[in-house]
Amino acid sequence: MSGTSSITKTFTFTQEDVAKVVRRFTSDLRMIAxxxxxxxxxxxxKYGHDVEYLAQRGYLKMVDVTLLSADAEVKxxxxxxxxxxxxxxxxxxGGVLWPEVNQPFLRIILSYTNDYTAAVKEKTLPNLKLGWVPTDASTAHVSLKESGGRDYSSNAFGVTRKDFT
Known part of the structure; x- marks a missing residue:
């Protein structure tokens, strides 16, 4: 005798769930800045707006925020x-009160899902507040050590924050 079974899981979240999570990101970014x-x-x-816009449409995979001092990674x-x-x-x-450094520069890099095609990018440009450009900068943070993090979530949408010092 044999049999089969299957399980289907459905995860739901709303635009408001995404907005709640992105507000936490934006609060972190304001504290860092x-x-x-x-x-x-x-x-x-403006960065918070663009991250929320892209996340609500399923185009965002990761956001990397790096504090540089004269091209050296600090955090x-x-x-x-x-x-x-x-x-x-x-x-x-919270937990992101970063130091004042000489020649500070805050680099923000977005990684996108495969759904963010060239055609979609063209359509979204008028809705974004910043002019995003491609980069080959590494987000591996080899000069820093991972030092914890936090989770921000609402229903089935969230982000895992990894901290590097």
Whole structure:
């Protein structure tokens, strides 16, 4: 005698779930910008807008934020998108009061899903606040050590934050 069975899991989240998670990212970014004096609050809000816009449409895979001092990495965080997981433990934003450094530069790199094709990019440009350009900069952070992180989630949408110091 033989038999088969299958299980289907459905994970649902709304645009508001994505917005809640991205607000935590944007709060982190504002704290990073203010403490390191590397970006204005208005600039951080523009990055938050673009990240939310892309995440709500399923185009965002990861956001990498790196504080550089004269081209040397000082600190970094990576926000890896998690869709369909209820295993994340929601955290509050924080733990990202970064130092003031000489010649500060905050580099933000987005990684996209395969759904973000050239045609889609062209259609989204008018809705983004920043002019994103391709880069070959590494996000491996070989000069830093991973030092913990946090999870931000709402229903089946979330991000895992990895911290590097």
């Amino acid at each position: 203010e403490s390191s004096k590397s970006m204005t609050e208005a600039e951080a809000a 970094a965080v990576q926000y890896v998108v998690q869709v369909g997981s209820n295993d994340l433990t929601p955290s509050k934003p």
